[in-house]
Amino acid sequence: MIGPGKIAVVGIGNILLGDEGVGVHVLNELRDRYCFPDGVELIDGGTMGLDLLPFIEGRQRVIFIDAVDFGAEAGAVGELRGGEIPERLSSKLSVHQIALPEMLSAGRLLGTLPEEICLVGIQPKSIDPGFGLSPEIEAKVDELMARVVRKLSEWGIEVRSKVHEGS
DSSP, rough: OOOOEEEEEEEEEOTTTTGGGHHHHHHHHHHHEEEOOTEEEEEEEOOGGGGGHHHHOSSSEEEEEEEEEOOSSOOEEEEEEHHHHHHTTOOSSSHHHHHHHHHHHHHHHTOOOEEEEEEEEOOOOOOOBSSSOOOHHHHHHHHHHHHHHHHHHHHHHOOOGGGGHHH
């Protein structure tokens, strides 16, 4: 059984750098459109990097949502697990990605990493200064949310759409 606060969904990125902020935008959409049961916490990780460690310590599972350089065309969606995350983030898009692998390494050293870590990511089109997502990335927000909801479902967590509430 998953206990209170044992799963975290963490949106990371800088919303002032276009598509680089996709993780935070998707997290906010998830919060607006879905009801999450006790035991699941949605966290706006922004560009916290190493400072995120206390927010994931003691969790059983964590899903990160982020812009990732998959070396693919803009809008390509992918999923990374555990050790794949630091390896893939070796090609950094931004400063917060420098600290994410280090945060995971620190957690591993301290023995405080969650049992399972997943990163749902998307290849950005532009990480130039500017607020909002490019049309290519905006068109994939629903797909990113569906991936997060599907992963939670795999973990035995039921997420309900707010659209169906009260109907």
